[in-house]
Amino acid sequence: MLTLKLIEENPAFVVERLKIKGVDVAETVQKIIDNNNLRKETQAKTDRLKSEMNRISKEIGLLFREGKKDEANKAKGRTTELKNEIKTLDTSFSEIGDELNALLITLPNIPHELVPEGLTEEDNLEVKRAGEIPQLVEKLPHWELIKKYDIIDFDLGTKLTGAGFPVYKGKGAKLQRALINFFLDEGEKAGYREVLPPIVVNEASGFGTGQLPDKEGMMYHITAENFYMVPTAEVPVTNIYRDAILDEAELPVKNMAYTPCFRREAGSWGAHVRGLNRLHQFDKVEIVQIVHPDKSYDVLDQMLTHVESLVTKLGLPYRILRLCGGDISFTSALTYDFEVFSAAQERWLEVSSVSNFENFQANRLKCRFKGKDSKKPELVHTLNGSALALPRIVAAILENNQTNNGIKIPDVLVPYCGFDIID
């Protein structure tokens, strides 16, 4: 969430900038300011009364010690009214605080100045395109290739679970494992520490990274324990640093994790989501950084370079898009999407999304750092990106590398797979 300080100091700026995200928050911002003023007034009042109460309590303590029981009991009488007043004020104080919070969490992050205007994905800005689009004579879409070579089985997954939960078989399974290991090894070379987190998380974690309360519907909910299955490793990996005060010297913190990801994707099925294009369960390696506020945009570039190296090494044609105001996520200040071209579908498929959240997530997480000379802890900046999500990469590899003899495995993956062709 946005910091109260920013809203207090520059309400017009907040309202103006959020128009780029297609929302008008003028009313909410005004309510927040009013609410905050009321909160301050209320606190000033209660603090005064509490101070008085503390004073009397101490006096009573002293009187008892000196054995002046009558005087002490007399003093007690004066506290009854005070006590009631404090209770009433305290209640309204916490109600005001709850309301304020409820308002604050409805505001999306302020988009960075580079974010293009526009409301739909049509308005995203292509900033780079590279790689050769293969010219195929005979092109089968991946959903036919997987049947032809018997490597991924959707029907079987439907039998075991339901639609969108494929079963990977033989070389198909091994290709998954190869990609995961390749991505993790590349991440390690780039300085990321591997973590293997839980893939179910509690409510506080869901809130910390912004999936809750708004996007509750995206996650599978385990109601018996009130746990959620992770839609991305971002949730557990970022929440490691919830309620943490880091030493400035520890920054940047660079973590990565492989996890399966679970998404309900309610109501988002249609013609474009055949085969591997959209799943309820898929594999992904995620990179996460926690950095000094001054460094976050350099780090964003660094992360883009890393993701770019992955698609390049896999030999996939790709483009990089800077997301426009309407397409960028609620929590992000600046996001770049990577898309690879899948030659049989003749479509660009999103395989990575790299974002700088600035201090928006950090404020929810209460993740701060303290410098050697700084008195006050300061919010960190958080960033994350997929590096990479597997299914669409697999789709593109299968489609782009198909030959009459089988599907050629990209050179970098051959050592991981132990075979160079799927036939």
Next chain:
RNA sequence: GGAGAGAUGGCAGAGUGGUCGAAUGCGGCGGUCUUGAAAACCGUUGACCGUGCGAGCGGUCCGGGGGUUCGAAUCCCUCUCUCUCCGCCA
């Protein structure tokens, strides 16, 4: 799943109704001594909110929430977590 014990500052650990934001030790920071360092000694050492230009002042926080009391780290209820024993089990 059954029985019991516990949760205190960065860590260890005292504190069972009042002057406790909390002894003590370790760690951290500053200083004295030293060519430098170590040792020793002295000082210092949390977060949040409000208020003030500021020094400061006021409030809240001893796992979370609620209660008793003039007053709660301390008593009661409840939740979560940790440990020990038993059962089950990869």
